[in-house]
Amino acid sequence: MSVQVRFAPSPTGLLHVGGARTALFNWLFARHHGGDFILRIEDTDEARNTAAAVQIIFDALRWLGLEWDEGPVSAGDPTASKGDRGPYFQSCRKEIYRRRIQELKDKGLAYERDGAVKFRMTREPVIIPDLVAGDVERKLTDREEADPDFVIVRSDGQPVFHLVNVIDDLEMGITHVVRGEDHLSNTSKHIQLFKAFGAEPPKFAHIPLILNPDGSKMSKRDTGASMGTYMDGFFLPEAVINYLCLLGWSPKDDSQLLKIEDVAARFDLPQILRGNARFDMGKLQWLNGEHLKTAAPERFHALCLRELGRGGVDVSGARPEYLAAVLETYREKYQQLIDAPASAAFYFTDDYVMDPEAAAGALNAEAAPLVERLIAELEKLPQFNADAIQALYKPLSKELGVKVGALVAPTRVALTGSKVGPSLYHLMEILGREKVCSRLRKALAGLGA
Known part of the structure; x- marks a missing residue:
């Protein structure tokens, strides 16, 4: 079977830049190997999931140019999809989960306890073969030694992440699971669940985390963490893609300015760097400026004019050739288009702000x-x-x-x-x-x- 990868976000808010990079690395790997990139929505947390959050995910992926080969096509209609391995919303896959849970019970590998269902976990260490981290041995913790079995269905009847994640990967024929290294500790459970279903686990690749400049974990509230920061019009999608590629992966020739099609031709999982990456807004802004320099004139002018309009600069009386000449003087200057209104207003009015x-x-x-x-x-x-x-x-x-x-x-x-x-x-x-x-x-x- 050809390479089959998936991006499976939870629709609970804005898409984190780390999630966007995970989607990108999956997309690049699929394109490099001629495989499929599948979008799956993990919406089992019904209290927090919204159609608006699903649409945010759609919009962010499409803005980045990461179109999926299979998956949902409507945020408001979970049944609307492309591909034959759906449904692609977990909330629509409950019957599949019920059947697979019964399979584990019938095999004696799952049992009920206090209204919940628990999985019989192996007592032996589990070796996790990882394409980035290498072989990782996962031993039981002291607390797990007393009771290594873990809940796969809560007492309210809701299957937990570990179970539905494995079932969906199994049912959809996922060959490679590319995700953040914060999931590495869960992988021993997932490997045992695959084996319990009589299936060979997919290959795993746990990519390094994105940290703040000070080395702390990047939360959704931190500067630059939300994809909305970049989609507001001040950054080019190709610049963001370029930067995300460099967060955890590096071309062998140390080039900095990258096009996504060139990266896809070279990208492979063993090339992913092991260490966590620190987010550098200055580097992203520099890359954005470099991509602005090479943007087609029509696109560069249209983007600048949009920002001038947003900033209240009236250019309606300017001749097209005058506008073109004005905007070209800034091609080498701008790193972000947010600078356009304040810096270019003097071209269009004599009533400009004097510093x-x-x-x-x-x-x-x-x-x-x-x-x-x-x-x-x-x-x-x-x-x-x-x-x-x-x-x-x-x-x-x-x-x-x-x-x-x-x-x-x-x-x-x-x-x-x-x-x-x-x-x-x-x-x-x-x-x-x-x-x-x-x-x-x-x-x-x-x-x-």
């Missing part, structure tokens, strides 16, 4: 005569383009006996309201001679010159 600190440092009495002379020279330029403007500054500063920065700083602050931003000479060309000189005069008037 008081920047103004105090650059627009002072000493700058007044320099700005006045600069205006005169800019007005005389035969051609008002970036090259001509740049060629003016160095000789003019030398003539005035100042460093080039003494001209650049007041120019940038007067034109943009900030001391940082895109290439000064290019933004001056885009704004045009009339607007540049007008804003410089306004700044000069503010200096009392």
Whole structure:
């Protein structure tokens, strides 16, 4: 049989970034081996599960580009699915569980105790062959020595995770279980359950956890833990995919910028790193910036315009060619598109925010005569383009006996309201001679010159 893997999240809230990485590694493994990636919804916790949470899972996987080969297709209708191994919601598989529980009872491997059903666990150590961790020996704890048997059906009649997980993997023909290493301690129970059903256990691969920068366990409340952080429009899905690939897996050539199709061609479970990975938001932001640099112009412009609109920047009066020129000046600057409204507003309005600190440092009495002379020279330029403007500054500063920065700083602050931003000479060309000189005069008037 070809490789069959599954991602089986519980729909109890936002999808954790660790869950997204688990889905990604399963998807990559399936694609690498030409197998199937199955989505299964573990919704047995009826008090906490919601259709909205299922939809969040659907949306996150699709945003990442991780389409499943089999599984549910509707958050509100558990019976709607693609594939022939369903149902894919555990809440719809109760009859399957009932039949398998009876099978264990008939074999004498399960028994009732205090209204619950318990499984007869082996007293011997269990060897867990793991494709990442190697062979792991699981011995009984001191508490388990007294009673190693464990509950598989609670007294309220609800089958527990260990049982339904194994039954579903068995019924669906799962060949490889790829999941977080926090499940490694459960795997001895799962192996014994597979054997109790007369089945060969799948191969296991327990991937390292994602930790906070300080080494603590990453909870759903921690910064960057929820996939919603990235889906709000400030990150590109390919950048998030790129970063998740590097959290626990590394290409042999140490390359950092990865495309998912290239990773799928190279990905295999033995390559997964053993140590836990620490989440680095700065690294993700850098990767996002690198992917923005190579995004198609139409896509980059559309994303920027969306964020400008969200930030209340009105670009309706701008010509398409003006918009394109403006946005391209930021391609090398942005790491997150959330920066767009604040940093690009000066292109579209004269009523832009002036940074008081920047103004105090650059627009002072000493700058007044320099700005006045600069205006005169800019007005005389035969051609008002970036090259001509740049060629003016160095000789003019030398003539005035100042460093080039003494001209650049007041120019940038007067034109943009900030001391940082895109290439000064290019933004001056885009704004045009009339607007540049007008804003410089306004700044000069503010200096009392």
